[in-house]
Amino acid sequence: MAASGSLRSSICRIVHPTKIFPTGHTTIGIGLSTASSQKCSFSSTPEYNNRRPRRDNNRLRGLSSIYRSGTRFRMNIDKEDVPAPTKYKPKVKVDPNHGLWDFFYSKDSSLITPDESTEHGRGWTVEELRHKSWEDLHKLWWVCIKEQNRIFTLRKERSRLKLPEGAEEGAARLREVRTTMRSIRHALTERWYAWEDARKLAETDPEIDLNNTQSPFTPKDYLEEELPVENTTPTGDKPAGFMAEEPAPSKPTEAQEPVTKP
Amino acid sequence: MQPTQALLKRYRKLPLTTKDIKKGFYKGTRTGSMGSHTKYGGYIIDYNKVRTYVVPAGLDSFKLSPFVSAKIEPTRGRYEGYALGPKSPELYLDRWKAENGMD
Numbered sequence: 001m002a003a004s005g006s007l008r009s010s011i012c013r014i015v016h017p018t019k020i021f022p023t024g025h026t027t028i029g030i031g032l033s034t035a036s037s038q039k040c041s042f043s044s045t046p047e048y049n050n051r052r053p054r055r056d057n058n059r060l061r062g063l064s065s066i067y068r069s070g071t072r073f074r075m076n077i078d079k080e081d082v083p084a085p086t087k088y089k090p091k092v093k094v095d096p097n098h099g100l101w102d103f104f105y106s107k108d109s110s111l112i113t114p115d116e117s118t119e120h121g122r123g124w125t126v127e128e129l130r131h132k133s134w135e136d137l138h139k140l141w142w143v144c145i146k147e148q149n150r151i152f153t154l155r156k157e158r159s160r161l162k163l164p165e166g167a168e169e170g171a172a173r174l175r176e177v178r179t180t181m182r183s184i185r186h187a188l189t190e191r192w193y194a195w196e197d198a199r200k201l202a203e204t205d206p207e208i209d210l211n212n213t214q215s216p217f218t219p220k221d222y223l224e225e226e227l228p229v230e231n232t233t234p235t236g237d238k239p240a241g242f243m244a245e246e247p248a249p250s251k252p253t254e255a256q257e258p259v260t261k262p
Numbered sequence: 263m264q265p266t267q268a269l270l271k272r273y274r275k276l277p278l279t280t281k282d283i284k285k286g287f288y289k290g291t292r293t294g295s296m297g298s299h300t301k302y303g304g305y306i307i308d309y310n311k312v313r314t315y316v317v318p319a320g321l322d323s324f325k326l327s328p329f330v331s332a333k334i335e336p337t338r339g340r341y342e343g344y345a346l347g348p349k350s351p352e353l354y355l356d357r358w359k360a361e362n363g364m365d
Contacts, residue, residue, distance in 0.1 A: 121329035125336045130348060136326065138318045144328045146321075177328045190349055197351035198358065205355065217363035 102146050103153045110157045114166035117154070123179030129187040137184050144181045148174065 045051075063072050070079035096107075105112045129137065151174045158166055202208045208216050280289045297307040344350040 121332045122336075123328065124330055127337060127339045128330065130339065135318065138316075139321055139324045140326050140328070142317055142321055143324060143326065147328050180328045194349055194351055194354040197349075198354035201351040201355055207359070208355075215364075217359055219359070219363070 103149050105150055105154070111154065111161075111163075112166075114169040117166055117169040117173055120173050120176060123176040124183050126183045126186045126190075129183050130190070132187070134188075137188060141181065141184050144177050144184075147177050151177070 060072070062069055065085055068079075068082070068084065070082065101107060104110055105116075124140075129140075132140070151170055155167070155170055158164075158170075199210075202210060202216075207219060209218065210216055278287060278289060280291065294311070294313075296311050297305055299305055339348060341347040341350070341353065344353045347353075
């Protein structure tokens with residue numbers, strides 16, 4: 001009956017007592033084993049590792065407003081009725097005179113058409129720039145830099161939007177700008193070396209006294225009577241050769257006239 | 263800054279980058295020297311070597327553009343009587359005497 005049933009079940013559960021108690025309270029185990037064949041663990045408290053809460057620590061797992069997952073638990077409204085995040089783009093006030101506008105041709109669009117890009121002339125030649133002052137050349141250089149910036153920005157924008165049409169026009173425009181920049185550099189280098197050489201020459205010139213910083217140049221006309229004409233032209237006039245755009249009137253044999261006007 | 267002597271001799275032709283060979287190999291990036299090293303590992307910047315870009319004032323009201331009208335044919339300058347043409351120092355001196363000499 002009940003006693004025989006318990007005996008039978010206890011027979012199945014025979015466990016060696018020392019295996020349950022690895023610390024070695026063998027005296028208790030021996031006592032148990034000798035007294036009855038019923039074997040069980042000392043306490044029903046689970047092992048330390050099994051005592052921790054087995055749950056998902058992430059209370060909001062899977063919940064996302066940007067991916068619109070919906071609520072974690074059932075609610076009285078449907079997923080479609082849950083409000084979506086607003087399309088909020090803050091309006092930024094832009095200064096119309098900001099320097100960065102100089103990277104673009106117009107404020108309305110970041111691009112210009114290839115036809116508009118072709119509307120340019122040729123670059124400056126060295127001869128044209130030889131007449132210009134340092135201030136003009138300096139400013140022209142920076143104007144060229146800004147134009148280059150515009151061309152490069154346009155190129156970048158076209159490649160970003162994958163528009164291959166205006167590439168050659170942009171390259172032609174850039175070529176002219178770089179010609180101008182090259183000519184500026186050429187003119188300035190030439191001027192520098194000419195100045196250096198002229199300074200050396202001035203040391204041997206009788207009319208110039210470089211030690212006199214106030215007025216180094218004392219033309220012969222003012223000091224002595226007229227001497228026979230030398231190789232160099234008289235100090236009062238401009239020499240016929242330099243910077244002459246038209247033939248000197250004293251040379252009637254000259255037939256050629258340089259083209260200066262279109 | 264110079265790389266170590268061993269690397270200068272035989273291994274110059276190796277296509278090394280700045281990231282190779284932990285110590286002793288230095289490869290610049292074409293930016294130039296901006297100062298000098300101290301013996302403690304620091305660096306002192308020499309502002310005479312540092313590039314300064316001077317933007318002129320009055321760019322907004324400047325009339326010239328990078329382009330010249332294509333209708334204007336480029337002309338050659340005339341420098342008769344001067345051996346080196348536009349580069350001749352005699353030309354420079356003559357112009358100086360005519361324009362600036364009496365200042």
